[in-house]
Amino acid sequence: NAGVTQTPKFQVLKTGQSMTLQCAQDMNHNSMYWYRQDPGMGLRLIYYSASEGTTDKGEVPNGYNVSRLNKREFSLRLESAAPSQTSVYFCASRLQGNTGELFFGEGSRLTVL
Amino acid sequence: AQSVTQLGSHVSVSEGALVLLRCNYSSSVPPYLFWYVQYPNQGLQLLLKYTTGATLVKGINGFEAEFKKSETSFHLTKPSAHMSDAAEYFCAVRDGNKLVFGAGTILRVKS
Numbered sequence: 609n610a611g612v613t614q615t616p617k618f619q620v621l622k623t624g625q626s627m628t629l630q631c632a633q634d635m636n637h638n639s640m641y642w643y644r645q646d647p648g649m650g651l652r653l654i655y656y657s658a659s660e661g662t663t664d665k666g667e668v669p670n671g672y673n674v675s676r677l678n679k680r681e682f683s684l685r686l687e688s689a690a691p692s693q694t695s696v697y698f699c700a701s702r703l704q705g706n707t708g709e710l711f712f713g714e715g716s717r718l719t720v721l
Numbered sequence: 722a723q724s725v726t727q728l729g730s731h732v733s734v735s736e737g738a739l740v741l742l743r744c745n746y747s748s749s750v751p752p753y754l755f756w757y758v759q760y761p762n763q764g765l766q767l768l769l770k771y772t773t774g775a776t777l778v779k780g781i782n783g784f785e786a787e788f789k790k791s792e793t794s795f796h797l798t799k800p801s802a803h804m805s806d807a808a809e810y811f812c813a814v815r816d817g818n819k820l821v822f823g824a825g826t827i828l829r830v831k832s
Contacts (some may be wrong), residue, residue, distance in 0.1 A: 676746075
């Protein structure tokens with residue numbers, strides 16, 4: 609049982625390049641989330657998908673797009689990467705109707721030069 | 722909107738000493754509260770949660786937290802620190818479909 613799987617784990621980009629972070633969960637969860645983690649700032653929500661077919665902005669959505677491909681998969685795209693997007697990105701999922709706890713992937717460390 | 726404040730970005734304790742990590746929340750509705758732990762280069766793992774009922778919540782690895790409505794607090798404690806407890810700890814509050822996290826507290830355990 610893999611839980612939440614993120615790819616890639618590490619990526620280095622140049623300013624202006626694009627890339628997509630992939631996330632898949634095998635727990636049949638309804639909701640999926642993308643957070644970014646920066647030192648001293650905790651985790652900040654970028655986008656989330658409460659259920660298949662819906663997506664909503666979080667606290668820091670600028671510069672990102674998301675796609676809920678199906679119930680299992682939720683991808684995060686950077687169209688034109690900027691150094692300010694250097695961060696560790698976490699995908700998480702939640703079963704609708706439970707008490708709200710999230711299950712996290714191992715993270716994707718992105719560096720934008 | 723709900724929010725969380727963690728007091729102290731770094732806490733250092735000696736092995737065997739009491740661990741106390743502080744968390745205060747702001748919520749317009751009865752809160753659901755969580756503590757997560759993050760070991761180096763790993764994802765976040767749920768330590769414990771408060772939803773309703775008993776205000777003293779026990780979690781994994783000997784940690785517990787007490788919900789105090791009058792103080793809007795949900796502090797995390799462990800009677801005796803172990804070297805393996807060194808990690809970053811996050812307090813979070815449920816806000817609708819989302820979790821809002823505090824800035825985190827890095828716990829250092831000295832031998």
